[in-house]
Amino acid sequence: MKAPKTNVHFLDNYLLSPTNPIRINVIGAGGTGSKIMTALMEINHSLLELDHPGLDVCLWDDDIITSANVGRQRFAESEKGLFKSQAIINRLNRWSGTNWKAETKRFERDFDGKIPDYAGASVYVSCTDTVASRFAISEILHELNKKYQNHRDKGRYWLDLGNSKDTGQAVLSTIGRIEQPASKKFKTFETLPSIIEEYGNAMVSSEQEDNTPSCSLAEALSKQDLFISSTIAQLGASLLWNLFKTGMTENRGFFLNLQNFRTQPICVGS
Template sequence: MAAVQQLITTLIKFKTPDHWLSNAPRIVVIGAGGNGSEVVDCLAQFHHAMISLGHKHGLHVTIIDDSVVREPNLVRQRFWPCDLGQFKAVSLANRYNLLLGMSWEGLPYRFPSAQTAKAIENADLIITAVDLPSARVSIGACQSVKRQCMWLDLGNGHRHGQVVFGGIEKVMRSQYPNVLDAYPEIPTLKDDNSKSCSAAASIRAQDCLVNRAVTTAGMSIVWELLRYGETAKHWLVLNLETGDQMSYPFPAPQPPKRKRPIKKA
């Protein structure tokens, strides 16, 4: 009984792999819109902070998105009028490469595709910032990821959002469940590819600060991994309307079931 109680009360943590400290962690951001562009901005800040703190390489980031910047994107996303008509992924990569002297990559392709396969295979952390169930299912079914590759998924509605951090590979996923385990209905959902036709419509669909709030919550997990070497955060849920934010740890491992002795006839 004491052993079972210990399992329940022990906080499960994911430890940052050693090679994140000796090399540049390879982070892939899928989606460069409301959440994705905020994610890239956070990663640029993290890169600069890591270099300042003595990390030799900082971060290597690859951004995947086949969309171009449109006028409605200028309200909730980190783009400006000078970016109009450019591929979002390329625009963001070029911006931070010029500002910080990096060699981040922007891939203007849809995920999944042959052009994005290598980035996924080499990733240490995949961050999904797309509201497409099919993209999440594709990540969960991916067989070519590194064993320790982790997955941070960001999603939001009009004034609420959620963040789920977990594994992809089978063994890692059993220890650290991912967004498909948190929301098992995802594979049954259909993609919504509709786009806002104006800035006003964009704000009606998603409030002005929801992307920044969701991203700040999610990227706090990434910063803990980079700065403190571990995190116990698995699932975050926030509501801008009420101001509430709730955090849930990784589930404790289940104790092995005892086999009942077979009664002799």
């Protein structure tokens, strides 16, 4: 009796051996976004040491740093009043010598309904607070995929990171189909469903978030545990790192409960 094949997804062929830095758009610079940026800096340095061209990251966020952000998010007292995206990018560029970019605006359509030409990227990482923002991102990514179908920065993957007070999840999805190699050992999957495709209806019916800005760190901590964002960011970055490093993955995300320290992987094909 033959053993069942392992379900896997192989990394897009271009990203497996790129000739230029992999362009990544990070959407949201709050608790999770501010911390995954540090992880991406570490991934970039490690890839460069492996003779890889590394990452080219752009961070999108229109929020200003307030007192409530200092402590739980990766900001200092001296950065209050600055744009979150600019503060993070300037800090990382000084630290690591990169030339990453900040956009002090939301990742959304212009006033005339158009998507900015410079919004294209190979990988998108969303760290937003609302269900509505995820639906908007999903729509934009599919439109960009048609626009940049034959371009180097054609969208290939979307990693969505989200959390509530002490639980959270990461879902890695493909933007369109990623051609897979023939394999006798593995069962390959050319598409990975997005968080909208898989959980969209449940997300809409269960959203009860209070998006009123917190006035203090104490108030912010009543909405989100101190380490939920950083844990989600680290595990999500690890998912990306292993995909880039090994060129394949058996998992397309995870569910996390920080209250009881349990993590459940979301397997490819499940």
